[in-house]
Amino acid sequence: MSADKTPFYITTAISYPNGRPHIGHAYEAIATDVMARFQRARGRDVRLVTGTDEHGLKMFQTARDQGRATIDLADEMSGHFREMYGRLNISYDHFMRTSDPAHHRASQAIWKAMEKKGDLYLDRYEGWYSVRDEAFYDESELTTAEDGTRLSPQGTPVEWTVEESWFFRLSAYQDRLLALYAEQPDFIRPESRRNEVLRFVEGGLKDLSISRTSFDWGVPVPGSDGHVMYVWVDALTTYLSGLGYPEPGSEFERFWPANIHMIGKDIVRFHAVYWPAFLMSADLPLPKQIFGHGFLLNRGEKMSKSLGNVVDPMALADHFGVDALRYYLLREVSFGQDGTYSPEAIVRSANADLANSFGNLAQRSLSMIFKNLGGELTSDYAARDEDWALLGQVLDMATEQLPAEFERLNFSVGIEAWLRAVFACNQYVDTQAPWTLRKTDPERMRAVLMTLCRAVRTLAIAIRPVVPAAADALLDQMGIASNARDFAALEDANWCSKLAASDFRLAQPVPIFPRLELPEGAEAGEGSGKDAA
CATH class of the missing domain: 1.10.730.10 (Isoleucyl-tRNA Synthetase; Domain 1)
Known part of the structure; x- marks a missing residue:
């Protein structure tokens, strides 16, 4: 095996902590940790960044319904993720919370870079929005439930939203994104995820609403009172803030671009379409690979609270041992595909x-x-x-x-x-x-x-x-x-x-x-x- 001493940077997805971590979070963290440990064993200088994506309407509503300050909820739930990473022996280098002031500075820096490029403009947004996904959807992507509820491609309810918003000129990056996918076939893996993204982008890109005014729990938009950033602009920037961007002399200068963003297949679009477009706009290097792994199924069934089959990974680790759990998940599941466990x-x-x-x-x-x-x-x-x-x-x-x-x-x-x-x-x-x-x-x-x-x-x-x-x-x-x-x-x-x-x-x-x-x-x-x- 030839030696490779180049820096290596890998990330998990930045978890949304409106609930306790589940086995899917554990699976992704373990796989990412194994890759980081493997690269360290090869002699490479490695950084593994993870964290919690704490902004957005969903967190705001959850805290409001519980009668507590949103930051208190974020503190508590973020703590559960840290506890899980410790229990599962995840060797992360930085745990970045999006509520951290340093992260706010990084998000505002990339916003200003995109604005300087001329890719942001103020307009009025009218369209379908999923609070649960923190995502906007086109009419053509929706389905209708038996009770008439409109549903996103993920099966989550959507609601019609009307508000003033800053927009990102995503449509201007369609050709550059398609060129990226053609020139770098391994930019999106596995192949099935790449094909999904290709079809989506080839179908045409519309400009993206990237600010909200209906709540204030988020990163303030610089120079635009009353606006906070759309959670995905904020969340994706964690991959930069986790390295100290935009501070001079930070680890960002040594470790960026990321070698791998390890994510679930349900958020590939945000990472493989929106994220590279934001980075292109900000004149920042692109990550080398987006890997969308599959889901874990409990005895072949998708986990849900209604079925009562959601499993706490901490309980699995306590009962079976951390190493036995780590080994099983990577031994028995072909990484990139859905897998089942029992x-x-x-x-x-x-x-x-x-x-x-x-x-x-x-x-x-x-x-x-x-x-x-x-x-x-x-x-x-x-x-x-x-x-x-x-x-x-x-x-x-x-x-x-x-x-x-x-x-x-x-x-x-x-x-x-x-x-x-x-x-x-x-x-x-x-x-x-x-x-x-x-x-x-x-x-x-x-x-x-x-x-x-x-x-x-x-x-x-x-x-x-x-x-x-x-x-x-x-x-x-x-x-x-x-x-x-x-x-x-x-x-x-x-x-x-x-x-x-x-x-x-x-x-x-x-x-x-x-x-x-x-x-x-x-x-x-x-x-x-x-x-x-």
Whole structure:
């Protein structure tokens, strides 16, 4: 795997906190975190920015209905998202709230840049607006429910809105956007999302209303009393304010443009049409890629409060463990497509792959070294062709196969390559039978066990972006320094001899992956840790 030392910037969508975070927020955060950790392991200087999009009519109405100040609601709900990110081990660098004064300055800066370009004008808006989506829709996009309610493409109610508004000349950017999509085919991924956006833009773009006067909870429009910015201008600018834009000498100068905006498929239009047009207008570089992932379905059904199947990701993490949840979501769902999950599937995945396959491999390999070699590691042994063949297969997975797939966000394919290497190691143990060699050929046993030790280290480093806590716990037991757990460390053929020279000895290993059990009749989100493996 070739080294890449260029800066890497990745973002989650900026979550709207009018409710507690759900499993979809967790899924996106975990995938983004895995990519950030993977790039750090490659040696790149990484920034991961996330945050909460706290303005807009929906937040204003929710707070009003609860009889409280909007900022109080924003403080509370934003706190829930921070709590979730902490619980799920999300290694973000900056958490930006749109209510932050620094974010207001950034939003007003990009507004002034678009205004200077001549792309903003004051007019009267009349049209359909979805409070829930914080989005304007054309008549042609709407459907009608049985009770006569007009619905957006997302199935949310829309209402006819009339007010004075600032407009952005989105129509002027149609040709430039189409040229962008043609020249950079990977700007929007996966292909299905790209095709949707192409059809939308080819159908013609209308100028976009980008301010509101019916409420005051938002970023004030500079020089226009009574107007606050349309929430999507404000929210998208978080990707800039999270790096300190527009302050001189800020991280923005090093990390922008973003390598990846990781978002749900339902907000691709805002990111792949509006956002690049705003940036073009402000003469700012465009992000390199917009990736619209799919939805998570609960037992194949879309989650909704009315069905009673909305699951708290914190409950899943508490019941099954954070690493088991992280692993399952990226192992079982083809990233970019819709996927389904259930407590039973999480248990099966954790037990089969983590506890029984990798966990058992590590446990029995290290236990045999502890019991039969006194925990002593050595590089002084006679390796055979089958030993080198196994190590070559494991190293190829860790330095070529998995990294190549993760670079393309094919997480499940990369993990599948990792699993094949785990299975090969377990087959090697069964074939070599070191417990028999202990009596018949102790030196051969030593060679087999040290081959396994090397393989387990490589496997742990490779999967570390996905299950960071468990991988670190294992590498701690193996005496691997915290600064020797990246992909560059895999190229150090002398790590074992260095460790042996330090008089390190393996202690009795401690199991790292619990076997999970699902109580009979358990509801979604229920499960318990059982014996460890």
